[in-house]
Every structure is written in structure tokens, then in C-alpha cells.
Amino acid sequence: MYLLLSIFAFGLLVLGHEFGHFIMARANGVTVEEFSVGMGPRIWQKQGKNTLYSLKALPIGGSVKMYGETADEAGEGSFFSKSPLRKMTIIAAGPIMNIIMALLVLFAVILFTGYSSNVISEVIPDSPAQAAGIMPGDKIIRVNGERAYTFQDVSTYIAYNGLNEVTLEMKTSEGTVIKTMTPMESEGRALVGIVPQSVENPGFFESMGESFDQARSLITQTLFSLKILFTGRASLNDFGGPVTIFKISSEVASVSLWGLASFAAFLSINLAVLNLIPFPALDGGWLLILLVELITRRKLPDKFVGIWNTIGFVILMSFMLLITFKDIFLPGGF
Numbered sequence: 001m002y003l004l005l006s007i008f009a010f011g012l013l014v015l016g017h018e019f020g021h022f023i024m025a026r027a028n029g030v031t032v033e034e035f036s037v038g039m040g041p042r043i044w045q046k047q048g049k050n051t052l053y054s055l056k057a058l059p060i061g062g063s064v065k066m067y068g069e070t071a072d073e074a075g076e077g078s079f080f081s082k083s084p085l086r087k088m089t090i091i092a093a094g095p096i097m098n099i100i101m102a103l104l105v106l107f108a109v110i111l112f113t114g115y116s117s118n119v120i121s122e123v124i125p126d127s128p129a130q131a132a133g134i135m136p137g138d139k140i141i142r143v144n145g146e147r148a149y150t151f152q153d154v155s156t157y158i159a160y161n162g163l164n165e166v167t168l169e170m171k172t173s174e175g176t177v178i179k180t181m182t183p184m185e186s187e188g189r190a191l192v193g194i195v196p197q198s199v200e201n202p203g204f205f206e207s208m209g210e211s212f213d214q215a216r217s218l219i220t221q222t223l224f225s226l227k228i229l230f231t232g233r234a235s236l237n238d239f240g241g242p243v244t245i246f247k248i249s250s251e252v253a254s255v256s257l258w259g260l261a262s263f264a265a266f267l268s269i270n271l272a273v274l275n276l277i278p279f280p281a282l283d284g285g286w287l288l289i290l291l292v293e294l295i296t297r298r299k300l301p302d303k304f305v306g307i308w309n310t311i312g313f314v315i316l317m318s319f320m321l322l323i324t325f326k327d328i329f330l331p332g333g334f
Contacts, residue, residue, distance in 0.1 A: 020097025031077035098272035127193020128181035142169035218269040280312020
């Protein structure tokens, strides 16, 4: 039951992403030949007026096949015939739709369940926070110079910092102050000894504002994770593929459907940010090519674009297979 819920939630994210491409293609007069959710062999299909709608066996992706994606098909309604700017709106629409979906989900979760703010409600006695003079009512703005949009940001940056000295920028009754302290260890975690203020019944506009803060937080955390990856401070064991995603989703769903919704919002933001990386075969790779064409006003050779996307696709699929193999056969890591 919970596995089916997680598959359904993940499918919605893919559906939303591809629907973004689909509606912007249609808005720009491009004919969509196939709109598919999933990868692999088709298990269901329905032919529309111009578009084949299909569902494929593996719920790990999706695609929008547009007429005229190559120079060989440059007629009316072709993707190829559109200007670089119009093409960019079509490509960017997928990640943008994922961000919109995440905002809507986060808004609903916050409105009905509340949230933890950056305002401190309690300082633990004999803790580093108390020793540094932090008081209830103080609000954390930054941790080690990193903007903290939510209390999750505060927890993440302190945990990543470990037991090293941490600097908190606080908004207090006396103005903005800087507090420096060394975290204490408790059950294997680095803590400074603060408890966030819980907002249980936020209003409509407060929930809307907090949903934007949480979305910005998720985007920042994803970029922070990529920074750790590209600076060599992460390994393959820190990655999880579809198997791990469905396992975590099922566990979260068994606890709370609101928890599953929050996790889906997290995945949706991750999907948006990762797709915007300027890497071949990703939306960001296409946007990079189109940006070059927009600036130079010259179309890049089809052969180059084909090789660019093929290399990217092979690398991404190889990485996905490796991570899936790890998830199934080596869940403890390599």
C-alpha cells in the first residue's frame, strides 16, 4: 500500500515536469508527437488528435517527443523552426513546473500541520547556546555565513559543521548580533541546545510566505549538496536511486501522508535543480546550447548537438544503473 503511494507520488512529479514541457510546446505552436510517463516498454497508450499519450513500465522518468527536434523536420509546428528564446521557454517549463508543484504541496502541508520557525522558544540549560547568551525570542538568520530560511537550514548547517566552532547571526531585541560557540555532542549529533518555536495554526498568507521560504531552503540545500559533491566531500555511497527513493517514500508514508507530501516536495525541488545543471541530455544542457545560439545568433551543428546529448545520456544511464545496482545488491555501500 505504502509502496504504491510512493510510486504514485513519484509519478506525479514526473507527470508535472513533462506537462510543463507539453503545455509550453503547445503554447509555442509546437506539435507534440508523444507524451509519456516512465521509461522502457509501453504498458498503456492512447492516441489523441496529434499526440500519443503513453505510460511505460519503469516509473523513473518520462519524455515529451516534439515534432521537428532535428533539422530534418523543420516544417510548420516543428520545434526546430522556433527561435532560441521560444525553445528555451519550452525546455525551462519542466523544472519551473516542478518548483510550482513543490510550492503548492508545501503550502498545503504548512497550512494544515504548521511549521517550526527560526525563532527560539527554549534554550537548553548548560548548553553552548546558553553559554553564548542566546535567549528565547531570538531569531537565527545565518549559520556560518549561510542564509537560514528555515529551522531545517539551521539544523543542517550545524550538523554539517560537526563539533567545530559555529557562528550564528541572530536578530534580537537589541538588534542583529553574532554569537560564536562550539557544539556539544549528543547521541552522535552536534547540537548547540536550542528548541525552535512551533507555529501550529498559521494563516493563509503566513503559510504562503513560509512555503516560499521552505522552497528557497530546499533549493539552497540541493545546491549545497552539489557543492559538497563537486568538491570531493561525498562518495557514491551518499547517493540513492529509485530503489532508495521508493524505500524512503514508503517509510515516510507509513508514518504520515503529510510526511510523504513533504518528501514529494523535496524530490520535486531536487528534480528541478538537478535538471537545470548544464550537463548534456539534461534540460540545463539544452538551455546552455540554446543560450549560446541566442547570443551568437548561429545554430550549433546538429552533429555536435547529437554527440553532446548522446554522451550525456550514456553517462547518466550508466550512473543510474550503478546506483540502482548499489541500492539492490549493496545497500550498505561499496
